Amino acid sequence: MITVSAFRWVPDVARGLVRDLRVRWALEEAGLAYEVWLIGPAQQKSDAYRSLQPFGQVPAYEEDGFVLFESGAIIHHIAAKSTVLMPTDDKGRARTLSWMFAALNSIEPHIDNLADLDLFHANDDWAKQRRPAALQMAQTRLDALSDWLKDRDYLEERFTAADLLMTTVLRIPRHTDLIARMPVLDAYRRRCEARPAFKRALDAQMADFAESPQAVA
Numbered sequence: 001m002i003t004v005s006a007f008r009w010v011p012d013v014a015r016g017l018v019r020d021l022r023v024r025w026a027l028e029e030a031g032l033a034y035e036v037w038l039i040g041p042a043q044q045k046s047d048a049y050r051s052l053q054p055f056g057q058v059p060a061y062e063e064d065g066f067v068l069f070e071s072g073a074i075i076h077h078i079a080a081k082s083t084v085l086m087p088t089d090d091k092g093r094a095r096t097l098s099w100m101f102a103a104l105n106s107i108e109p110h111i112d113n114l115a116d117l118d119l120f121h122a123n124d125d126w127a128k129q130r131r132p133a134a135l136q137m138a139q140t141r142l143d144a145l146s147d148w149l150k151d152r153d154y155l156e157e158r159f160t161a162a163d164l165l166m167t168t169v170l171r172i173p174r175h176t177d178l179i180a181r182m183p184v185l186d187a188y189r190r191r192c193e194a195r196p197a198f199k200r201a202l203d204a205q206m207a208d209f210a211e212s213p214q215a216v217a
């Protein structure tokens with residue numbers, strides 16, 4: 001059996017964005033059953049949890065005693081089990097991996113940086129000074145992504161694990177109109193989110209939060 005860790009409770013601003021969503025989505029695409037292990041702050045700090053996820057973050061992934069952490073590595077592992085998520089030829093797999101790294105390494109850090117400024121430091125003077133440059137950097141990367149996608153439905157020939165990761169990255173700045181005012185990226189995000197597996201994964205994450213309306217230890 002596969003088990004994925006997720007937070008029992010997060011504030012509204014994070015619901016639908018927490019990174020276990022990626023793993024749930026990949027498992028849904030691959031048609032693999034899974035259980036969710038809901039954790040709170042006390043478990044996050046525990047030695048037992050840190051032995052699974054060294055930074056105390058979610059998601060952690062366990063499959064019959066085999067443990068993985070880092071959502072990108074987990075998605076890569078799941079994708080290897082599913083032709084829905086990963087091409088079968090060597091070059092196709094390598095191209096998919098390039099785009100998986102691009103999502104997590106070339107785009108997500110700049111999007112995360114902006115979200116961190118906006119959601120956690122909006123009233124700090126240093127953040128107000130930093131924001132224009134952070135926005136410009138995120139915009140530059142998104143412009144390049146938009147250029148790549150302008151004549152394509154997906155990052156490569158068809159939907160892969162790279163599109164799954166990229167979509168979850170593009171969801172992060174939903175508190176802004178950054179993606180909404182980029183028609184190519186907005187249509188791409190919507191195209192990927194229209195997949196039934198995405199809806200099942202999102203519904204499952206939201207249902208777990210609905211079980212715990214209050215912050216808990």
Ligand SMILES: N[C@@H](CCC(=O)N[C@@H](CS)C(=O)NCC(=O)O)C(=O)O
Pocket residue numbers: 017018019020055056057058059069070071072
């Ligand atoms: N690079 C990690 C990032 C995981 C991450 O940032 N998880 C967040 C939730 S989306 C978390 O656990 N935050 C709590 C913390 O960092 O203490 C991954 O992709 O798995």
